[in-house]
Amino acid sequence: MMLARVADSLYWMGRYVERAEHLCRLSDVMLTATLDRTEAATQVARIAMSSVGDLDETRAAEPYEAAVGLVLDRDDPASVFTSLARARENARQVRDQITTETWERLNVLFLRMTSPDAAEAFADGSSAFLHDTIADLHMFKGAADATMAHGEGWRFLLIGVYLERAQLIARLLEVCFGDPKRRAVTDHFALTSLLRMACALEPYLRVYTADLQPRYILEFLLFDDDFPRSLRFCTAQMESHLAGVSRHFEEAGQMSPERLAGRLKARLQYADMDELASMGAHALLTTVAGECAKIHDAIYNTFVAYPLEMRLPA
Amino acid sequence: MAREATAETGTRPLPAPGIYDEMLAEDGSIRPHYARLQSRIDTLTHEDLAERQRTLERFFLLQGITFTVYGAESTTERIIPTDLLPRIIPASEWATIEAGLTQRLRAMNMFLADIYSEQQILMDGVAPRELVLGAPSYRREMQNLYVPNKAYVNVCGSDLIRQPDGEFVVLEDNLRVPSGVSYMLANREAAKRTFPGTFRAMGVRPVDRYPDMLLATLKSMTADWRPNPQVVVMTPGVYNSAYFEHAYLARLMGAPLVEGRDLVVHDNHVYMRTTTGLRRVDVIYRRVDDDFIDPLTFRRDSGLGVAGLFNAYRAGNVVICNAPGTGVADDKAVYAYVPHIIRYYLGEDPILHNVETYLCREPSQLSHVLANLDKLVVKAVGESGGYGMLIGPHSTKKQRDEFTAKLKANPDNYIAQPTINLSTAPCIIGTELEPRHVDLRPFVLSGEKIVVTPGALTRVALTKGSLVVNSSQGGGSKDTWVLSDDKRGAKP
Incomplete structure (x- = not known):
């Protein structure tokens, strides 16, 4: 049992933290890649920028400026700065529900971002800046895991993390392999960068060796059972945490978020590469994105914004 | 006893005449209960102290021990300026404070129970009827409403000051939603880190039980037949x-x-919205002002409250702590009658005295106030937090003229008090130790019984010579050590 508003804040805290981490990684990979002025490097910048919704490719032409905006822009609702500020705002709302250790990690991140020296630190060494930010985000997750009770609140936090992650990875794959009209990414350098953006390069190499094939990359990021950023893994986590918080309040005509997550998990469980080849990556990725949106709505309707009449004491 | 000047401490100046210094006696010698702390400080260079001060501030910032400052351009969070050096109160003095605060709160609860029922004190003419019932904080809605244990004021944070003669007097009662207790607890954490050895050796009385004492007090306000009452803290929100x-x-x-x-209120019961549905609430420790708790009963435009909350309270299905309407007893004009109130209900003389107070509503007192504006502090009755004040000796002719006009136009709204030089305590300013004016806010709980927390928030006026300690006006705070045994503090 916890306050509905608190569950909502923890869920969003998870989403924003995950988003911030992903954006840091995208920026870092993009900046490292575009140190060389090659065609492949331009393609990497395009992948990164279109996966965050920048489709006209003008920003991709100026990767450094694009990264500065992606990380530090205070007015951009989708920047690392905004994500961390919102994550901390949510944490402040539920300050009584999270441990001091967890709070402190997030507060450190926020103080770094809001510090007057942030822009200078980024200019001096963007790679170090982004690396430290990602490392601090890992420490935040570690602190939450190691110090918070693994009860309802912690589960809502993780539901947010995994739902956001599933959407971000699905979007990244969609950009690279989803559009049948566009040539799929095949360049070795671009594929390596893609795996880096998904923080998947080393785990991938261990499974598939250095044989980089779009088909294998799709298989790995969609269906791998153990890699924590594969869509199958994220969905399984979502389902198990939702099962932990669900109390079977299924309104008539509505599916509980747990059942929705279960359905998506089953779909990813039984899909394989042959099916993917026949229906195309686009169809499956669209399904994943759509189902994630449905799960989000169902979480709201079930736990947060439920109609009071259903819950009044008899 | 003249102390030898060392390279680090320099010559210690005598305390300013007419001001009581917490550490230095009039002849410049160290008061016995400060001796041990002083000898510890003597082993540290001023740079050491400044370094410790920075560490402390960093700790507060990381923990998010901040308050929000709203500006036109941007909203920022700031740490409350906190001074490293504790203020020390000997056991013998604390005993008087403790007895005095207990007596005062007992009388205040009886006063509130009386004016919200029979109003005997008004009929006996001890306190003027129109003053009490006309106070803006008097809540007609509370009339004849049952309050468990007759404990209207569950959390009290009165402000005490020390007069030049060394006596503690009550400057103000805070009976509505007093704040600052978290800074008392946070300052203590910080002081323990900074001076662990001195802290241990001096036998400082602990304050860390405050949260569970508060919880016990809140629980004692529920009916016996609710075995495990659900207590909640109600906040106006993150802003x-x-x-x-x-x-x-x-x-x-x-x-x-x-x-x-x-x-949500349903059928005169209060529930909170949880992930698994609605759950009954029994006690609300509310940190929201009276005016805002229920738009149906009090201010209609309040978005912070709960519609129907007051009716649920009236029906006895929930307890609101502090009770609404306690503000009438800490009204600045009613304050002048507190000594009479104590004698009336308890038949005892007040242990802690008031500051002499002139009620401008009395024509004879008003003329005295107008003639002596440059020596007095004038306060608006309904204001708090250091707003709407005139500090005579520090005022300009223009300010005094403005107040003269205000006083003549609306004398009922003002009281005046002599300017009292608050006592001073040593603080770290930059890398130097300098005296700054301080007050004392102890916290008293009352439910089934009255408990005085053996510690307090000492508020500091950080600007040199300033007497305004409010955090909204540039004040800071420091830890307050109440000794369990005066002999232990003395031995260096």
Whole structure:
């Protein structure tokens, strides 16, 4: 049992933290890649920028400026700065529900971002800046895991993390392999960068060796059972945490978020590469994105914004 | 006893005449209860002290022990300026404070129970009827409403000051939603880190039980037949300047921190919206002002409250702490009658005295006030937090003229008090130790019984010579050590 508003804040805290981490990684990979002025490097910048919704490719032409905006822009609702500020705002709302250790990690991140020296630190060494930010985000997750009770609140936090992650990875794959009209990414350098953006390069190499094939990359990021950023893994986590918080309040005509997550998990469980080849990556990725949106709505309707009449004491 | 000047401490100046210094006696010698701390400080260079001060500030910032400052350009969070050096109160003095505060709160609860029922004190003419019933904080809605244990004021944070003769007097009673207790607890954490050895050796009385004493007090306000009452802390929200304190207390009590929008009233019962449906609430420790708790009963435009909350309270299905309407007893004009109130209900002389107070509503007193504006402090009755004040000796002719006009136009709204030089305590300013004026805010709980926490928030006026300690006006704070045994503090 916890306050509905608190569950909502923890869920969003998870989403924003995950988003911030992903954006840091995208920026870092993009900046490292575009140190060389090659065609492949331009393609990497395009992948990164279109996966965050920048489709006209003008920003991709100026990767450094694009990264500065992606990380530090205070007015951009989708920047690392905004994500961390919102994550901390949510944490402040539920300050009584999270441990001091967890709070402190997030507060450190926020103080770094809001510090007057942030822009200078980024200019001096963007790679170090982004690396430290990602490392601090890992420490935040570690602190939450190691110090918070693994009860309802912690589960809502993780539901947010995994739902956001599933959407971000699905979007990244969609950009690279989803559009049948566009040539799929095949360049070795671009594929390596893609795996880096998904923080998947080393785990991938261990499974598939250095044989980089779009088909294998799709298989790995969609269906791998153990890699924590594969869509199958994220969905399984979502389902198990939702099962932990669900109390079977299924309104008539509505599916509980747990059942929705279960359905998506089953779909990813039984899909394989042959099916993917026949229906195309686009169809499956669209399904994943759509189902994630449905799960989000169902979480709201079930736990947060439920109609009071259903819950009044008899 | 003249102390030898060392390279580090320099010559210690004598305290300014007419001001009581917490550490230095009039002849410049160290008061016995400060001796041990002083000898510790003597081993540190000023740079050491400044370094420790920085570490402390960093700790507060990381923990988010901040208050919010709203500006035109941007909203920022700042730490409350906190001074490293504790203020020390000997056991013998504390005994008087403790007895005096207990007596005062007992009388205040009896006064509130009386004016919200029979109004015997008004009929006997001890306190003027129109003054009490006309006070803006008097709540007609509270009339004849049952309050468990007759404990209207569950948390009290009165402000004490020390006069030049060394006596503690009550400057102001805070009986509505007093704040600052989280800073008392946070300052203590910090002081323990900074002076662990001195702290241990001096036998300082602990304050860390405050959260569970508060929880016990709140629980004692429920009916016996609710065996495990659900206590919640109600906050106006994350944008309130005291939000840190609300979250801090909720966390340390293990009580949910709720906002108005988390609560619903159904059939005169209060529920909170949880992930598994609605759950009954028994006690609300509210940190929201009277005016805002229920738009149906009080201010209609309040978005912070819960519609129907007051009716649920009236029906006895929920307890609101502090009770609404306690403000009438800490009204600045009613304050002048507190000594009479104590004698009336308890038949005892007040242990802690008031500051001499002139009521401008009395024509004879008004003329005295107008003639002596440059020597007096004038306060608006309904204001708090250091707003709407004139400090005579520090005022300009123009300010005094403005107040003369205000006083003549609306004398009922003002009281005046002589300017009292608050006592001073040593503080770290830059890398130097300098005296700054301080007050004392102890916290008293009352439910089934009255408990005085053996510690307090010492507020500091950080500007040199300033007498204004309010955090909204540039004040800071420091830890307050109440000794369990005066002999232990003395031995260096």
